[in-house]
């Protein structure tokens with residue numbers, strides 16, 4: 001890291017830079033002019049690579065960020081009079097500023113609680129069967145976040161249980177995969193095993209949090225839902241004219257395998273941080289650390305002390321506590337410095 005950089009950014013994996021693999025491919029794509037609006041060779045190669053990665057003839061689109069990916073995908077999966085069932089801590093509920101409701105022209109989000117930030121079949125069924133009258137926005141979509149907003153993951157059995165209840169009530173399954181790579185790494189499962197093989201209809205796969213400068217892939221396994229999605233993107237201002245500069249870095253992640261190694265490293269760093277916190281009197285871990293984020297309860301004076309020392313972390317992610325997120329470039333040295341600062345602040349509090 002350059003000497004002028006302040007490395008104490010653990011608020012989000014969004015604060016990380018571009019990983020080398022993505023940057024190499026970006027620079028290669030920059031060497032020549034190419035066609036615009038996704039007609040370039042890099043976009044074709046990247047979308048083909050996604051079909052190879054998932055071992056499925058899926059439809060793939062690139063948009064700039066995760067809120068657009070989620071909002072436009074949900075709009076494509078149902079009608080304005082439908083509702084979307086999600087967890088009460090879901091990003092689409094808490095942090096997208098009404099984007100899903102706006103782009104779907106009014107679909108309502110119905111929220112359910114669930115242990116460790118996860119929806120479960122019982123909670124979904126309760127919302128679906130609560131009412132059947134014309135005044136109730138008809139449930140049509142279940143949205144799950146994998147890995148979840150609190151750093152846990154859905155295993156295959158949990159995903160299959162959700163698919164079973166979705167089939168029972170003719171619901172479609174959307175997956176917010178802002179940290180999908182972290183879930184694959186955590187569960188040592190293939191992308192196919194965690195998506196179409198367990199009945200996911202559409203996945204919003206984040207590249208931004210995985211080492212890209214920007215860029216999310218919307219992957220439709222249920223291709224009927226993808227009809228005219230390109231027009232939906234264009235109208236929403238999400239059709240990149242120089243799409244090759246999203247596609248090429250994505251290809252870099254996929255062709256080199258960095259998409260998985262970056263996630264594995266981030267997960268390992270989160271486990272390292274959690275292990276260090278576990279031994280500290282006054283620090284209370286809030287959730288199992290199954291992906292790349294760590295939620296911990298710390299006394300307010302300790303949080304204030306950490307901020308004074310330049311550490312960045314979020315405390316608004318709905319579950320309380322402080323969230324530290326590790327990324328592809330997080331180091332043990334950085335975490336040791338954080339742990340030492342936390343230890344010192346706890347001793348002083």
Ligand SMILES: Cc1ncc(COP(=O)(O)O)c(C=O)c1O
Nearest residue numbers: 065066067068091145149176178
């Ligand atoms: C779980 C989850 N979903 C979606 C998003 C949306 O991403 P963006 O901030 O790029 O709109 C985020 C944030 O980064 C997120 O944490």
Ligand SMILES: C[C@H](O)[C@H](N)C(=O)O
Nearest residue numbers: 011012013014091095
């Ligand atoms: C919460 C914020 O919107 C962002 N999704 C993040 O995880 O950092």
